[in-house]
Amino acid sequence: MKTLLLRRLxxxxxxxxxxxxxxxxxxxxxxxxxxxxxxxxxxxxxxxEYLRHKYRFNEPIPVQYGxxxxxxxxxxxxxxxxxxxxxGTMLAEKLPVTIELAILSMLVALLVGLPIGILAALGRxxxxxxxxxxFGLAGLSIPxxxxxxxxxxxxxxxxxxxxxxxxxxxxESIGRNLISMLMPALVLGTGTAAIMMRHVRxxxxxxxxxxxVRTARxxxxxxxxxxxxxxxxxxxxxxxxxxxxxxxxxxxGAVLTEQVFSIPGFGKMVVDGVxxxxxxxxxxxxxxxxxxxxxxxxxADIAYVLLNPRLRS
Amino acid sequence: MSTIEAAQVPAxxxxxxxxxxxxxFGEPSAVIGGTIILFFVILAVFATWIAPYxxxxxxxxxIRAAPNAAHWFGTDDLGxxxxxxxxxxxxxxxxxxxxxxxxxxxxxxxxxxxxxxxGGVADMAxxxxxxxxxxxPFLVLAIALAAFLGPSLQxxxxxxxxxxxxxxxxxxxxxxxxxxxxxxxxAARAQGLGHLAILxxxxxxxxxxxxxxxxxxxxxxxxxxxxxLAFLGLGQLPPAxxxxxxxxxxxxxxxxxxxxxxxxxxxxxxxxxxxxxxxxGLNSALNPRH
Numbered sequence: 001m002k003t004l005l006l007r008r009l010x011x012x013x014x015x016x017x018x019x020x021x022x023x024x025x026x027x028x029x030x031x032x033x034x035x036x037x038x039x040x041x042x043x044x045x046x047x048x049e050y051l052r053h054k055y056r057f058n059e060p061i062p063v064q065y066g067x068x069x070x071x072x073x074x075x076x077x078x079x080x081x082x083x084x085x086x087x088g089t090m091l092a093e094k095l096p097v098t099i100e101l102a103i104l105s106m107l108v109a110l111l112v113g114l115p116i117g118i119l120a121a122l123g124r125x126x127x128x129x130x131x132x133x134x135f136g137l138a139g140l141s142i143p144x145x146x147x148x149x150x151x152x153x154x155x156x157x158x159x160x161x162x163x164x165x166x167x168x169x170x171x172e173s174i175g176r177n178l179i180s181m182l183m184p185a186l187v188l189g190t191g192t193a194a195i196m197m198r199h200v201r202x203x204x205x206x207x208x209x210x211x212x213v214r215t216a217r218x219x220x221x222x223x224x225x226x227x228x229x230x231x232x233x234x235x236x237x238x239x240x241x242x243x244x245x246x247x248x249x250x251x252x253g254a255v256l257t258e259q260v261f262s263i264p265g266f267g268k269m270v271v272d273g274v275x276x277x278x279x280x281x282x283x284x285x286x287x288x289x290x291x292x293x294x295x296x297x298x299x300a301d302i303a304y305v306l307l308n309p310r311l312r313s
Numbered sequence: 314m315s316t317i318e319a320a321q322v323p324a325x326x327x328x329x330x331x332x333x334x335x336x337x338f339g340e341p342s343a344v345i346g347g348t349i350i351l352f353f354v355i356l357a358v359f360a361t362w363i364a365p366y367x368x369x370x371x372x373x374x375x376i377r378a379a380p381n382a383a384h385w386f387g388t389d390d391l392g393x394x395x396x397x398x399x400x401x402x403x404x405x406x407x408x409x410x411x412x413x414x415x416x417x418x419x420x421x422x423x424x425x426x427x428x429x430x431x432g433g434v435a436d437m438a439x440x441x442x443x444x445x446x447x448x449x450p451f452l453v454l455a456i457a458l459a460a461f462l463g464p465s466l467q468x469x470x471x472x473x474x475x476x477x478x479x480x481x482x483x484x485x486x487x488x489x490x491x492x493x494x495x496x497x498x499x500a501a502r503a504q505g506l507g508h509l510a511i512l513x514x515x516x517x518x519x520x521x522x523x524x525x526x527x528x529x530x531x532x533x534x535x536x537x538x539x540x541x542l543a544f545l546g547l548g549q550l551p552p553a554x555x556x557x558x559x560x561x562x563x564x565x566x567x568x569x570x571x572x573x574x575x576x577x578x579x580x581x582x583x584x585x586x587x588x589x590x591x592x593x594g595l596n597s598a599l600n601p602r603h
């Protein structure tokens with residue numbers, strides 16, 4: 001296990017370094033004076049001069065990257081030109097909101113994707129299976145933001161059951177927090193539920209073909225026990241890995257969902273950053289999302305080995 | 314491989330392709346998906362003749378008119394015909410899907426071939442860069458690139474194309490790793506063929522099938538990404554019609570004019586389903602391991 005961890009870290013760290021190079025390189029796509037571009041709407045010469053000095057735009061690019069990276073390693077993501085707040089502080093404030101949305105969405109995905117996937121596998125070729133395939137196709141094809149708009153239209157505008165947007169922190173009221181997150185989590189979780197359903201269905205079909213299932217049937221074990229005790233635990237091993245990786249995807253998918261439901265999370269932060277030309281914020285969000293994604297893939301690898309006895313030995 | 318056997322290869326390949334095409338037409342998902350895509354291509358190409366109105370001409374007497382005999386999909390906040398804007402919006406979505414994926418294939422495929430064929434340092438360097446690109450979730454990277462490049466359909470296509478490159482590097486590399494161990498590659502080397510000739514003549518034809526499948530499935534993602542970027546204001550600039558941008562405007566009038574949101578959304582879903590179905594069908598027909 002230790003060897004695996006070290007081997008994966010040896011790949012992860014250079015990848016993260018390359019990501020940081022790419023994110024730094026984004027600055028170079030900006031036309032004209034980078035200090036002027038980084039200042040966004042700000043036209044104060046002092047601010048522009050401060051940025052030029054801070055990022056040493058007169059120095060060669062590798063030196064500029066070194067300075068930028070050194071600041072990052074010390075937790076300095078720069079300052080937002082829009083809010084004037086340190087970006088690190090903004091990230092610490094927004095990330096928990098997006099993580100809550102991602103966790104709730106994953107819950108939706110598991111509650112919907114797992115049972116449908118299992119039932120579709122057990123009733124292969126039946127109308128239920130075709131219905132599940134249709135759900136899978138729809139889940140992958142419906143844009144999050146459109147589904148969000150339609151749910152707002154139905155549950156907020158027409159029925160008036162749920163708030164159309166906004167966020168209530170859990171510290172204020174857990175009940176109202178969950179109500180405010182219900183539609184966003186449904187919207188974001190649907191796509192993941194579809195992916196989960198497809199994988200669970202495939203894994204269950206494979207598991208039900210295995211020798212141990214045939215042996216259990218020959219011994220007269222009840223079908224329900226075979227499914228729940230023997231096939232499902234084995235089928236779930238790749239699903240755990242998938243779920244971990246999908247968690248990283250959910251953080252990215254939150255960008256549009258947060259925009260539709262006006263949730264002040266990571267995604268809204270990047271969109272606001274784009275429109276106020278707050279490029280340092282955009283860079284910080286991309287870098288953090290990539291770091292979380294890499295961390296989740298590391299956890300997925302470890303989970304796969306831990307759950308699979310053959311690999312563990 | 315003898316000379317006679319070598320001469321038989323093109324004939325076998327032609328026969329193989331014919332059977333693949335037959336299999337493709339026998340796949341219901343490919344046929345349905347292909348029909349949907351063909352429908353949208355016709356809409357995009359003949360939009361000027363098919364659309365009942367000019368998509369950008371406002372009608373101040375018919376602002377937010379509900380669907381009726383004159384305007385089947387209703388009108389928007391400026392009185393523009395939603396049906397005509399949906400029809401013209403097909404051009405941006407199809408262009409984004411096809412151009413961005415072509416960019417991604419043209420860059421990703423050669424790098425994947427090189428990484429898989431030569432291995433060693435080339436493979437390590439290319440794979441690490443692809444891993445780094447893959448670590449940035451597709452949409453986040455596309456948004457960041459579009460933000461830094463500036464909002465326009467062209468930049469959105471570049472951003473989506475760059476974000477999709479690593480997928481094709483991975484696919485081409487994985488297939489090349491399998492193909493390079495085959496006997497006919499050893500035979501080609503023994504005949505004195507150079508690396509370029511082997512890569513283009515022997516490896517590439519075998520890598521094309523999975524690449525085409527991946528390209529079709531990625532087009533679905535690219536259409537969604539273009540709509541997302543346009544929804545955020547980073548795609549097609551107004552007043553040119555784009556499904557994502559239409560949805561962004563529609564959000565403000567949900568109570569008064571829900572049709573403004575309904576029809577562009579259904580168009581996105583239909584096109585994405587079309588690409589997903591044809592991708593699944595191609596996968597079944599072209600992938601021998603399926």
